[in-house]
Each structure stands twice: as structure tokens, then as C-alpha cells.
Amino acid sequence: MSPLERWNPTVKLATVLVLSTAVLLVTDPVTPAIGHGLAVAALVGLGRVPLRTVVLGHAPFLAVAASLLVVNVVTRTGGETVAVGPLAVGADGLAVGASLALRTLFVGVLSLTLVLTTDPVRLMTSLHEHARLPATWTFAVLAAHRLLEELPATWHTVRCAQAVWDPRRTPGTLPRSPRALGAAAFALLVAAVRRSERLAVAMESRGLGSGPRTVSRPVPLGPPDVLAAVAVLAVAAGVAVLGAHAGWLTGVDALVR
Amino acid sequence: MREARAGHGERAVRAAGTGRAGDGAAVRARDLVVHVGHEDRRVLDGVDLAVPAGTALLVVGPSGCGKSTLARVLAGVVPQTLPGRVAGHVEVAGADPRDVPVARLAADVALVQQCPGDQLCLGRVDDELRFALENRGADPATVDARVATALAAAGVGHLHDRATHALSGGEAQRVALAAALVADPAVLVLDEPTALLDPAGAREVGALLAGLTRHDPDGADDPDAPGGGQAAEVAERVDGADDTDGARGTDSRPRRAVVLVEHRLDELGRLPGATLVLDHDGRVVAHGPTPRVLREHAARLARLGCWLPLGVRLEAAGAPGPLGSGPTDAWLAGLAAAHGRDAGTSTAATTGTPALRARSFAVKRAGTPVVRDVDLDLRAGEVLAVVGPNGGGKSTLLRGLAGLDPTTGHLDVVGRAPVAMVFQDPEHQLLARTVREEVAWSPRLAGTPDVDERVARTLDAAGLAHLAGANPFRLSGGEQRRLSLATATVLDPAVLLADEPTFGLDRARALATARELRRLADGGGAVALVTHDLALVARLADRVAVVVDGRVVAVAASSAVLADDALCAAARLVRPPLLDWWVRTGRGLGVDLRVLEDALDARVLARDAAPAVRR
Numbered sequence A: 001m002s003p004l005e006r007w008n009p010t011v012k013l014a015t016v017l018v019l020s021t022a023v024l025l026v027t028d029p030v031t032p033a034i035g036h037g038l039a040v041a042a043l044v045g046l047g048r049v050p051l052r053t054v055v056l057g058h059a060p061f062l063a064v065a066a067s068l069l070v071v072n073v074v075t076r077t078g079g080e081t082v083a084v085g086p087l088a089v090g091a092d093g094l095a096v097g098a099s100l101a102l103r104t105l106f107v108g109v110l111s112l113t114l115v116l117t118t119d120p121v122r123l124m125t126s127l128h129e130h131a132r133l134p135a136t137w138t139f140a141v142l143a144a145h146r147l148l149e150e151l152p153a154t155w156h157t158v159r160c161a162q163a164v165w166d167p168r169r170t171p172g173t174l175p176r177s178p179r180a181l182g183a184a185a186f187a188l189l190v191a192a193v194r195r196s197e198r199l200a201v202a203m204e205s206r207g208l209g210s211g212p213r214t215v216s217r218p219v220p221l222g223p224p225d226v227l228a229a230v231a232v233l234a235v236a237a238g239v240a241v242l243g244a245h246a247g248w249l250t251g252v253d254a255l256v257r
Numbered sequence B: 001m002r003e004a005r006a007g008h009g010e011r012a013v014r015a016a017g018t019g020r021a022g023d024g025a026a027v028r029a030r031d032l033v034v035h036v037g038h039e040d041r042r043v044l045d046g047v048d049l050a051v052p053a054g055t056a057l058l059v060v061g062p063s064g065c066g067k068s069t070l071a072r073v074l075a076g077v078v079p080q081t082l083p084g085r086v087a088g089h090v091e092v093a094g095a096d097p098r099d100v101p102v103a104r105l106a107a108d109v110a111l112v113q114q115c116p117g118d119q120l121c122l123g124r125v126d127d128e129l130r131f132a133l134e135n136r137g138a139d140p141a142t143v144d145a146r147v148a149t150a151l152a153a154a155g156v157g158h159l160h161d162r163a164t165h166a167l168s169g170g171e172a173q174r175v176a177l178a179a180a181l182v183a184d185p186a187v188l189v190l191d192e193p194t195a196l197l198d199p200a201g202a203r204e205v206g207a208l209l210a211g212l213t214r215h216d217p218d219g220a221d222d223p224d225a226p227g228g229g230q231a232a233e234v235a236e237r238v239d240g241a242d243d244t245d246g247a248r249g250t251d252s253r254p255r256r257a258v259v260l261v262e263h264r265l266d267e268l269g270r271l272p273g274a275t276l277v278l279d280h281d282g283r284v285v286a287h288g289p290t291p292r293v294l295r296e297h298a299a300r301l302a303r304l305g306c307w308l309p310l311g312v313r314l315e316a317a318g319a320p321g322p323l324g325s326g327p328t329d330a331w332l333a334g335l336a337a338a339h340g341r342d343a344g345t346s347t348a349a350t351t352g353t354p355a356l357r358a359r360s361f362a363v364k365r366a367g368t369p370v371v372r373d374v375d376l377d378l379r380a381g382e383v384l385a386v387v388g389p390n391g392g393g394k395s396t397l398l399r400g401l402a403g404l405d406p407t408t409g410h411l412d413v414v415g416r417a418p419v420a421m422v423f424q425d426p427e428h429q430l431l432a433r434t435v436r437e438e439v440a441w442s443p444r445l446a447g448t449p450d451v452d453e454r455v456a457r458t459l460d461a462a463g464l465a466h467l468a469g470a471n472p473f474r475l476s477g478g479e480q481r482r483l484s485l486a487t488a489t490v491l492d493p494a495v496l497l498a499d500e501p502t503f504g505l506d507r508a509r510a511l512a513t514a515r516e517l518r519r520l521a522d523g524g525g526a527v528a529l530v531t532h533d534l535a536l537v538a539r540l541a542d543r544v545a546v547v548v549d550g551r552v553v554a555v556a557a558s559s560a561v562l563a564d565d566a567l568c569a570a571a572r573l574v575r576p577p578l579l580d581w582w583v584r585t586g587r588g589l590g591v592d593l594r595v596l597e598d599a600l601d602a603r604v605l606a607r608d609a610a611p612a613v614r615r
Helices: A009-025 A030-045 A051-057 A059-075 A091-117 A120-130 A135-163 A178-205 A223-246 A252-256 B011-018 B067-074 B125-135 B140-153 B169-181 B199-212 B231-239 B290-296 B298-304 B310-317 B326-339 B394-401 B435-446 B451-462 B477-489 B507-522 B534-540 B558-562 B565-570 B577-586 B593-606
Strands: A081-084 A087-090 B025-036 B041-052 B056-060 B084-092 B109-112 B187-191 B257-261 B274-278 B284-289 B354-365 B368-379 B383-387 B407-413 B419-422 B495-499 B526-530 B543-548 B551-557
Touching: A009 A030, A009 A091, A009 A120, A009 A223, A030 A051, A030 A091, A030 A223, A051 A059, A051 A091, A059 A091, A081 A091, A087 A091, A120 A135, A135 A178, A178 B109, B025 B067, B025 B257, B041 B056, B041 B067, B041 B257, B041 B274, B041 B284, B056 B067, B067 B084, B067 B109, B067 B187, B067 B257, B109 B169, B125 B140, B125 B169, B140 B169, B169 B199, B274 B290, B274 B298, B284 B290, B284 B298, B290 B298, B290 B310, B298 B310, B298 B593, B310 B593, B326 B577, B326 B593, B354 B394, B368 B394, B368 B526, B368 B551, B383 B394, B383 B507, B383 B534, B394 B407, B394 B419, B394 B495, B394 B526, B419 B477, B435 B451, B435 B477, B451 B477, B477 B495, B477 B507, B495 B507, B507 B526, B507 B534, B534 B558, B534 B577, B534 B593, B543 B558, B543 B565, B551 B558, B551 B565, B558 B565, B577 B593
Parallel strands: B056 B257, B056 B274, B109 B187, B187 B257, B383 B526, B383 B543, B419 B495, B495 B526
Antiparallel strands: A081 A087, B025 B041, B025 B084, B274 B284, B354 B368, B354 B407, B543 B551
8 A cells, every 4th residue: 555545544534625725715826836746746656646647637627727717817807917829818817817727736636636545445434433423324425436336337228228219219329308318317316216225225234323333444543644644734834834935825815806 | 443342242142142032933924914115005915934043934926926025024124224014923033123223133134135236335345244244343353254254155255355346146146145144143034146147146146045044954854755756856955965054053042044035946956944935915825844835836836927946847747756867758758749849939040031130240338349249140030049147248239239339340220120129127218107108109209100009909918008007117027027028019120139038027927028029029020138047048049149258159049059068158058957958868859848848837737736735
């Protein structure tokens, strides 16, 4: 296991939440850019995640980041005029837009860190042990996770199963009309309800919720886990202090300017 | 971090030690009446049963007789988790399953359900077993060893670190059994554990179940166990077994009681010592030692539409001895010869014109070919069976032939479109508010002029006319199957593809479905069906296509494929006993297997039922 995988999942989750919240207070582009760089370095170096996976994982966040940048550049016209290629845009809009975009990428990499370096069962066990979440709740989340993983395949089967009733169908395509999708959605819902009913029976018949339970593979929580969190937060604080001294750090007040 | 109970022994042991019934019956029901669902439908009516600790009870009956409901009542799932009303007396491991919460009852009563995928809750095999122990407060220090022991006992020790979703059906079901047994429950309830498995998977699970139910004084001490004949085979299988169930055999607790709902009796190999037979209305037909019940009620069971073990079937039909003895071989050959040739073997299979022709055909999912290099003709007038292991691509092939999944290569649908297809889960195909609308869907889209008349005719033929106004989602599973077959045949399609149209159905309904498919083929249609039921293949199909790992590895006449040992082994096809006999012996004696099956059925049905034995 890589250091990031070994890190206690509850502490890791808490640290990620603190960082994600803290970056909301920052509106300059430099601070989240540094954060993003450090997070990517940690994910590759300490998480041993291939760089290619990290880059591909950026795709959904890049889309959001790009739209945030465009919206802010177009709607915020204050500040000096800056030439971006053939366009002239306001410096305020560019700064805030870039900040929001980079913040999105930073939070995105933090989520990737959680998803790519955390075993779901370990996370749920740890949340039960250390965050005192009820076991019925944590295992319901795990079961729902399994259910969600199967939904795309069921959705495809249902659409095929219903499409076959149309004698005029075009081979190789499935109907996309709202009516067809609605009927498929209803059948999918029924299938999901039946499936979750059976899963619930299965979990109950394994004795889940019968009383206090034991944990045979406890997830360790020791000084190193806490120390790691302190170190990460200290680095974050260091970046903020550096920014304040160098003058690039701005807070939420920049938004209302 | 460990909870208060750790190290003090788990709740299972304590609970089991307290309230066991005085007479030693681990499961007992008297005058059990059960209504289920929001419609409050009565499914069990006045059921009495007793399962002493250390014995096993087999529950058989036609589809919809309340077998599954009985299993769920014993585990407390009905009425606690699923809606229902349970009246009468019921006691399981000393507790009333209506009062004790399901999860707490689970310490003593383990439940194994039909669908292997639906009962594994976690991602990894050993996590699943640890989960079962941890929930019951087991001592963490013992968990790893107990998990290993339980997996080894189920023959799946090598799968301990595998992902549960990557298991085959047979593997998943054995892991589910291990997870049920790991906490050493006093009562084990199994609801058709082999129903969804391919033949080899069913055998694997069957062999495991035989081990669980083997020590059974009830069956062995049957005072009128016959000295000869086929039923003796059942008794012998029961008492001939030695006690090797170490988990329970060595401790002082009473032994485990097993309630097994199952209809694939030939796959089980060894039957539980006692049997309970239910009829269509959920009433008890018979309850007693297995050999006696099966022998005395063979004709009644056949009429109810239940499967009978081959031994019992042969004896009921009047065979002189067990399968494989000289006199019986001759008797079977004589029986087939006397019954004549009325099974109507289709000649269209070899001469019919292709209705559908695939060349260099591949079916893709998410861009990658799942089925490839297929050269296949489906001929007018034939029934083609598509067989092979779970996950080999049989369903994908059918979806490709139906023009649903993206394909490459050539696919010619000769003659009139459309290609109709019946999916495995009928609920996936429902899209209308009423049964009538459902059947009318395709004719309306096709612009057929006589929609109403055609729909009425089809509903009549399917025996669904009385449900025409009902909501399709509210029908029973068997009715939904008939509905999807009716919807698929309403336009008299030139090509019908059916994905496991008989799985989970009782014998009568499976045979009715087979007759419907045969009728379609005899009317000039081309039929392809995916199935795991080799007895059905032998009875229905003209040709067989074997699909392994996304390729069609063989297409030939049914008899040639079913007789090919190497091919059967490669495709995990395990022949049921009568088919195996036919391959080894009957074929050489000139026996037509279809005629023989029909002749045996006729003989069994002709036998007068013995007076009901109710105990």
C-alpha cells in the first residue's frame, strides 16, 4: 500500500474537507494553483497513481473550470483591460475566473486522491470505528455503491428489451424519444427497487443490525495519521502566509469589488 | 476500538442455547396461513411441518405454490422486511420469526436465496464472510480462521481474495453458502439455490448441499423403505453417507436443521430425508420420508408440474430396476418403441431455408467485440438451442442477432422482419399500463389492421385473457413470462429469439413454453433459445450452437453435440441422467429420446395416485 492508501481514511477525508473548505475563502489564482500542483505531486509521489490516470481524471473538472473562467471573464469587466489574443478582457474577471477555475481543479484533485487511494470497505469500517457512524448506515452505503455500479448495464438491457417491441426499429440503434426513455426509466426503477429489496434481505440475513458488532480487520488510527494531517494543514497554512507576504493572496472581499 | 461484546463469544451461541423447542424440532409450523404483498394474496394455506434438529426437509411444489414465501417466513423476512400477514403457529430455533427482528434471528437462521449476485453484499469474498461474523459479534481473533474453514468447506478456499462480481454463478452461490454457514447457524433455509446456475454450477452446489443434508435419521429409519426399486436409491443415498460435517458433528449443540426449497432434484444427487409437497394453492399434499412421499405421490407430483428425480420417475413408470441395469435398458427401449414416433422430429432443420444468416458477425459492447467470428444460419422451421457457460456471450449474441447491440460483419434477415426477442427478465420488457396494451404495442407500431382481434386471440392462447386489464408489473413471475412470450409472438415473427425462457419455471410450465416454441417453428418460424436445461435441449432443439468465450465453437444436430464428451466438458455442459443414459446406451438401442420422455411422462401420469399421506 502506498502512504496515501495507508493513511487512515477518516483522517484523510477530514483533511480533504478542511482543505476544500479553506480554498473557498481564496479568490486569487496563485494560491489554488500552488495547491493544485502540490496535490498532484502528492497523488503521484505518495499515492503512486500513474500520471496518466491523474490527467485523465481531470477531464470532468476541466470542463467545469473552463466554463467558470469564461463566465467570469465575460461578466466581470472591471480592472485594467488585458489583451488575450484578439480579445480585450477585464483583469478582475480574468483573475477571479482563473481563481475559481484553479480552485475547481484543486478540489478535483483532492477528490481524485480520495477515490483513487481509498478502499471503500476500509473507508466505511473506519467511519464506523472512528467517526461513530452506525454500521447499518455504512454498509447500506457500500451496498448502494454496488447497486450503482450495475445500473448502467441494467439500463442498457432494459432499453434493448423494450426497443425490440418496435417492428420498425433501425438495427444497431436504441430509441431516444422522451416516451421510450420514460418507459425504460420506469422499468429500471422497478428493477432497482427489486434488487435493493433482495440486497436488504441479504444484509439482514447476514445479521447486520442485530446488535453491537466486532471489527476483525480494524483500520489503524495512530499518531502518524494525525501527524500527516497536521503536516498537510501546516503546508497549506504556509502557502497562505507566503501569499500574504508576497501580496498575491486575496480573500472573498475581492469578489464584491 | 473493539466493541464490548468482543471476546465474550457471539450472540449466536447464546441465543441458540436458550429456546429450542422441547421436542427437538428446530423448525415447526402448525396451521400456517400466509398472505403476501400489497394485494394480500394468500399463498400458504394451513401448512403443518416439523424439521427436527439434525435433519433436512425438501420442499417441492409447482411455481407459485408458496415455496419461496415459506422460506422467507422461516427467516422472518415475511412479514418483517417484505409485506405480508402470517397467521398460525411458527417456531424456528426456539423463536417466533414474526417477533424476533430478522437480523437477530439471523444468528440462528441463515437464508440462502436464488440469485447468486444479489446476496453478496461486499466487493471481496473474504470481506463477505467476515461481515457475517462481525455482525454477530464474533471474537475478532477467531474470524480469519473461521472464514478460511468455511470457504474450504464450501470448496472455494482458493477464491478468498477474489472480487465477488467476477465470480461465476456456481462460485458465487458456493460463497453465499459459505457466508451462511460461517456463523454456524442452527437452521439453514435455502430457496432454490441452483435455479439460476449453468449445469456444472448446479452440480457443484448440489454436491455441496448433499454434504449438508446427508446425516438424516428420518429418511434412513423409514420403516417402509423399499428393499429394491428406484426409491431405494433415494433412501440409500441418505443413510449411506457418513458424518463428516465436522463443524457441527463434534460439538455438543444439536445438529443443524436444513430446509431446502428446490426443484432441480437430479442435480442435487442426494435428497434430504424428508419431503413436503405443496399444491398450487399452498396446501400440503404430503409430508413425510422422501422415498415414501416421492413414490406414493409420483403421479400427483407430475400432475402438479413438479420435476421428479429420474429414479422415482422410472419406478413410477414401472421400470424393472435402476438405470443402467440390463433389464431396464431393454425395458426403456421397448417403451420408446411401443410409444411410436409422434414427437415430430423436424426435418426442416436440415432442409429449411435460412431465415437469418450471420457471416463474420461480431457484437460489440462499449466498443469492444464481446462475440466475434460468428458464421451462423437460423433456418425456417427449426429450433436452435444456444448453450454454453455463464458469461460466455450467449445473451449478447442474441441481442446482436436482434439488431439491438452494435454489430459488424454481415447479418441478413431473409423474409419478413421483425426479429422478435424474449429477454431473461420479463419485467425489463414491460412498457404499457395493462396486459392488453402490452400485447397490442408491436401490432400498433407495425400498423397491423386487425390489432384488437389479434391481441384477443394471442391473450386467449397464452391463458392471459382474464388478466387483460391488469397492470403487467403486478403479475406473478410465471404470468409475466407468458406475457412476454405472447407479446413476442403476436405478430407471428419469422424469427424468435428467446433468452432462457424457462429458467425458474416448474416442469409443467417449462414444457408448455417448449411446446409454444415448437409450434412456432412448425408453423415455419425460426426459433433460437438460450438455455442451461439440457433435457429441454434434447427434447426441443433440432440443432445446438455452443458458445464459449464469445465464439460459436460448434453448430450441429442436437444429438451430435450432446453426445460429444469433449465438447460438453469444454462448454461446462453436464448431462442429466436420462440424457446421459441415452448417449451411452439408448442411442445404440435405437431409442428416440423425445419419444422416450413422452412415454415415461404418460406412464407416470397414468399411474393412480396413492391415497395422500398427511403427517
